[in-house]
Amino acid sequence: xxxxxxxxxxxxxxxxxxxxxxxxxxxxxxxxTLLSVAQxxxxxxxxxxxxxxxxxxxxxxxxxxxxxxxxxVDIANASRGMRESEFEAARAQGLDPQEHIVGYDAxxxxxxxxxxxxxxxxxxxxxxxxxxxTIESWAQLGIEVPGCGSDEIVRVSxxxxxxxxxxxxxxxxxxxxxxxxxxxxxxSKDVVDLVENTPCAIGYSGLAYATDHISMPCVSAGEGxxxxxxxxxxxxxxxxxxxxxxxxxxxxxxxGGVKQYMDWILSDEGQCIIFDKGYAPVATVTxx
Amino acid sequence: xxxxxxxxxLPGSIADDFNTRGRDWYxxxxxxxxxxxxxxxxxxxxxGIFIFVTREGLGFALGTLDLKEFFTSMNWRPTSERNPTYxxxxxxxxxxxxxxxxxxxxxxFSLGAAIYIAEFASGRMRESxxxxxxxxxxxxxxxxxxxxxxxxxxxxxxxxxxxVGLSVLNAGVILGLxxxxxxxxxxxxxLKAVPDAYREAAEAMGxxxxxxxxxxxxxxxxxxxxxxVLLGVGRGxxxxxxxxxxxxxxxxxxxxxxxxxxxxxxxxxxxxxDTARGSDHYGVLFTLGIFLFxxxxxxxxxxxxxxKGVGKKQ
Numbered sequence: 001x002x003x004x005x006x007x008x009x010x011x012x013x014x015x016x017x018x019x020x021x022x023x024x025x026x027x028x029x030x031x032x033t034l035l036s037v038a039q040x041x042x043x044x045x046x047x048x049x050x051x052x053x054x055x056x057x058x059x060x061x062x063x064x065x066x067x068x069x070x071x072x073v074d075i076a077n078a079s080r081g082m083r084e085s086e087f088e089a090a091r092a093q094g095l096d097p098q099e100h101i102v103g104y105d106a107x108x109x110x111x112x113x114x115x116x117x118x119x120x121x122x123x124x125x126x127x128x129x130x131x132x133x134t135i136e137s138w139a140q141l142g143i144e145v146p147g148c149g150s151d152e153i154v155r156v157s158x159x160x161x162x163x164x165x166x167x168x169x170x171x172x173x174x175x176x177x178x179x180x181x182x183x184x185x186x187x188s189k190d191v192v193d194l195v196e197n198t199p200c201a202i203g204y205s206g207l208a209y210a211t212d213h214i215s216m217p218c219v220s221a222g223e224g225x226x227x228x229x230x231x232x233x234x235x236x237x238x239x240x241x242x243x244x245x246x247x248x249x250x251x252x253x254x255x256g257g258v259k260q261y262m263d264w265i266l267s268d269e270g271q272c273i274i275f276d277k278g279y280a281p282v283a284t285v286t287x288x
Numbered sequence: 289x290x291x292x293x294x295x296x297x298l299p300g301s302i303a304d305d306f307n308t309r310g311r312d313w314y315x316x317x318x319x320x321x322x323x324x325x326x327x328x329x330x331x332x333x334x335x336g337i338f339i340f341v342t343r344e345g346l347g348f349a350l351g352t353l354d355l356k357e358f359f360t361s362m363n364w365r366p367t368s369e370r371n372p373t374y375x376x377x378x379x380x381x382x383x384x385x386x387x388x389x390x391x392x393x394x395x396x397f398s399l400g401a402a403i404y405i406a407e408f409a410s411g412r413m414r415e416s417x418x419x420x421x422x423x424x425x426x427x428x429x430x431x432x433x434x435x436x437x438x439x440x441x442x443x444x445x446x447x448x449x450x451x452v453g454l455s456v457l458n459a460g461v462i463l464g465l466x467x468x469x470x471x472x473x474x475x476x477x478x479l480k481a482v483p484d485a486y487r488e489a490a491e492a493m494g495x496x497x498x499x500x501x502x503x504x505x506x507x508x509x510x511x512x513x514x515x516x517v518l519l520g521v522g523r524g525x526x527x528x529x530x531x532x533x534x535x536x537x538x539x540x541x542x543x544x545x546x547x548x549x550x551x552x553x554x555x556x557x558x559x560x561x562d563t564a565r566g567s568d569h570y571g572v573l574f575t576l577g578i579f580l581f582x583x584x585x586x587x588x589x590x591x592x593x594x595x596k597g598v599g600k601k602q
Contacts, residue, residue, distance in 0.1 A: 086564070152451050160365070160559065180538075180539040181539055181548075186532070198445070199451075201451075
């Protein structure tokens with residue numbers, strides 16, 4: 001029996017020691033919205049600082065934040081701000097969580113390419129998605145969608161602990177809750193896939209997930225206000241109403257390798273990577 | 289075992305092997321310990337899982353949770369900041385409708401397949417069918433879910449002219465196809481367990497092959513077939529990934545097979561990963577786990593009792 005454990009244990013020990021001597025490993029987990037950016041940063045940073053390895057994974061903002069509180073990751077990615085309850089949980093562990101805004105994301109409304117709707121107001125979105133909303137059919141928006149015989153609006157949403165879901169509730173629904181019965185997809189990519197294939201559907205997610213096979217209406221804050229199309233530029237200048245900050249959280253004020261990494265992310269080089277991925281940088285940068 | 293049959297191996301040396309703690313003695317001990325651990329491991333694991341799930345969920349279920357709301361409300365809003373509500377009525381309706389439809393699909397297919405394999409097919413045909421059915425059972429559930437999402441979804445939209453194809457129908461058909469191979473295998477075993485003397489007696493009375501199967505073999509194997517169906521129900525009830533992907537994952541009490549629904553298992557799978565340990569949401573998901581555990585336990589126990597019933601009567 002003892003020998004068995006030795007055999008099983010040895011590779012694990014070797015694995016644990018192998019990278020330890022000359023490489024620092026930074027664990028980075030969280031938001032699926034930020035996942036592709038975080039991976040882009042990690043890859044580029046491997047060239048800048050070969051002695052540091054960044055291990056990136058997704059799972060959602062909630063996962064990232066709770067892992068950071070539990071001490072299993074160094075940096076949590078989040079597409080929503082940390083809640084007061086989460087701050088309290090962190091302080092109870094003796095932590096002092098630090099918030100870093102690393103970019104901005106326009107939350108786009110997605111429609112099937114055959115859908116003729118070109119503009120939508122926040123009020124209409126509340127009518128569609130909100131708990132007491134009465135908009136159930138496309139005819140109520142004054143349009144007819146080809147291929148959608150039943151005329152029913154198929155609401156596509158996200159699972160209830162995603163940062164995108166939480167931000168949409170806060171920024172669009174305000175005081176209201178989500179109407180039950182939406183198709184709650186597990187990831188922004190699934191939202192886009194379903195909307196692409198479903199003429200009756202409406203969905204929402206980060207602009208960076210948009211494809212050529214999807215249509216995005218402009219969004220107006222209310223009657224009389226201009227309808228603004230979602231884009232990186234309108235997210236930067238603040239004219240697009242449902243643009244949100246993207247966060248990275250550290251359990252303590254960053255120091256050492258983590259501080260260097262955070263500083264590099266906010267440098268022009270790091271900010272050009274987030275721009276390339278379809279998100280807005282924190283400040284205007286000129287990229288090659 | 290000292291299985292020495294060489295010419296120089298005397299009976300005395302065999303006795304020595306038993307008395308001295310040689311290499312064989314250790315091998316023998318190690319193997320018997322290994323077999324024993326393997327034998328009781330299922331019990332250890334099931335008790336361990338039960339303790340873990342209960343410890344995480346029971347405190348919340350009995351303390352904070354309003355059980356009446358839990359079972360009778362359809363408002364599942366565990367992450368609401370103002371007023372979280374934990375009603376699983378819609379989730380139970382989702383699981384029940386998907387499992388029910390799956391059984392409508394699976395029972396005729398699997399009983400038909402089992403009857404053909406056990407009673408009619410012979411030789412090569414039977415062997416290759418058995419292998420194929422087992423192969424069907426080996427397809428990972430995420431692959432089934434993928435088929436539901438990318439093949440069944442557009443197909444259902446086209447065929448029935450409905451707005452979205454992720455629905456009870458989609459998940460039920462997928463789940464039925466997943467449960468059918470297991471049900472076929474168990475049902476076939478039940479049919480094989482019917483003594484050949486029954487068949488021979490019926491044939492001697494001049495019964496046709498169909499009459500033998502329908503009037504003699506099926507009634508005799510009734511309990512075993514019932515157990516196969518119940519295990520299929522248990523399989524459908526507990527399936528997660530395929531249902532998560534094919535059902536549409538919408539909180540909704542279905543009124544037609546084309547409505548999207550959400551299953552209990554899929555809810556745990558989608559939400560547990562992002563939930564802070566010890567929070568109310570975490571507690572209610574484990575309460576769901578306890579509920580699922582109890583229901584599958586009852587289904588399996590019923591199946592077991594039904595099978596035991598066969599032995600008593602004969």
